[in-house]
Amino acid sequence: MHGMKKYLPISISLVALLIMAVALLFFESDLLWKLQERNLFHYPPSCSFVIIHLKHKDYRKAYQAASILAKELREALKNRVRGPEEPAVNRISNYFIVNVHVRFEKSISATKVKAFILEKVQMIKSIPELSQTNAEIDVDPY
Numbered sequence: 187m188h189g190m191k192k193y194l195p196i197s198i199s200l201v202a203l204l205i206m207a208v209a210l211l212f213f214e215s216d217l218l219w220k221l222q223e224r225n226l227f228h229y230p231p232s233c234s235f236v237i238i239h240l241k242h243k244d245y246r247k248a249y250q251a252a253s254i255l256a257k258e259l260r261e262a263l264k265n266r267v268r269g270p271e272e273p274a275v276n277r278i279s280n281y282f283i284v285n286v287h288v289r290f291e292k293s294i295s296a297t298k299v300k301a302f303i304l305e306k307v308q309m310i311k312s313i314p315e316l317s318q319t320n321a322e323i324d325v326d327p328y
Contacts, residue, residue: 228289230326232292233289233291233292234289234290234291234292234296234299234325234326235287235289235325236287236288236290236300236303236324236325236326237287238252238285238287238288238307238321238322238324239273239283239284239285239322239323239324240284240286240310240319241281241321242281242316242318242319242320243281243282247315247316247318247319248281248284248319249270249282249284250316251284251316251319252270252284252286253270254310254313255270255286255321256270258306259286259288259302259303259306262302263290266288266290267287267288268288268289269286269287270284270285270286271285272285281320288303296325300323304323307321307323
């Protein structure tokens with residue numbers, strides 16, 4: 187017995203093996219279902235996502251800027267634009283926040299979309315009463 191290694195017997199019952207197999211099967215089918223759902227509703231990883239946060243000290247001006255931006259973006263990007271909408275916390279440091287969401291396919295360049303959005307944001311800032319509007323563009327935030 188001096189040179190022999192001792193092993194602990196590991197016994198896995200047939201029921202435990204069956205439970206592990208069923209759990210693995212459910213995990214794989216659930217994962218495929220969630221990926222198909224994300225693809226259907228244009229969520230990552232099948233699509234890219236951009237959130238534009240527009241901020242202004244006056245709520246009406248923040249919402250007006252977001253409405254104009256969404257309208258301008260819809261002309262080119264059609265049904266890929268959602269909003270304007272308010273986040274759950276719509277006021278931080280005395281700035282009201284209104285968001286516009288853009289979803290687009292991975293085949294479209296994110297840098298080109300961001301450049302297009304920046305161009306439209308600059309157009310909004312050229313409007314005298316909306317010139318104080320701040321915009322943050324968040325590419326693939328999730």
